[in-house]
Amino acid sequence: MIVYILCFILFQVGLFGILTSRNIIKIVIGLSFMEFSVYLFLVLIGYIENASAPILTGNPAQTNFVDPLPQAMVLTAIVIGLATKGMLLTMAIRIYKKFGTFDIRKVTSLKG
Numbered sequence: 001m002i003v004y005i006l007c008f009i010l011f012q013v014g015l016f017g018i019l020t021s022r023n024i025i026k027i028v029i030g031l032s033f034m035e036f037s038v039y040l041f042l043v044l045i046g047y048i049e050n051a052s053a054p055i056l057t058g059n060p061a062q063t064n065f066v067d068p069l070p071q072a073m074v075l076t077a078i079v080i081g082l083a084t085k086g087m088l089l090t091m092a093i094r095i096y097k098k099f100g101t102f103d104i105r106k107v108t109s110l111k112g
Contacts, residue, residue: 003044010037024092024102028085035081039074046070 010033017030046067054065092102099107 004041007037007041007044010034010040022104024095024104025089027104028088028092031088032081032085035077039077042070042074042077 014030014033014035014037017033018027021027021030046069048064048066051064051066054068095107096102101107
């Protein structure tokens, strides 16, 4: 139960970083914290104590298996999150080249 609470706290840290920061890079880092907490939560949902991997070896005594679906979902989410973070950082670099700052308060006109 404590691990789920730690995932929630990690999510809150990321949310706090997004809501209080005006620096684009810090916002992306806060988003990363939130993503990592969701990844941990999904993996914890699929965890079963004293269970083995879902590989059939012919041993009929083994009946308790770990659910592989949350792990597959996390792998997919990692790939999507990496692409999203790459796009966000590329946009941040373009904004920095155009306006000379990462502060979103100083970026007044985003008209292309």
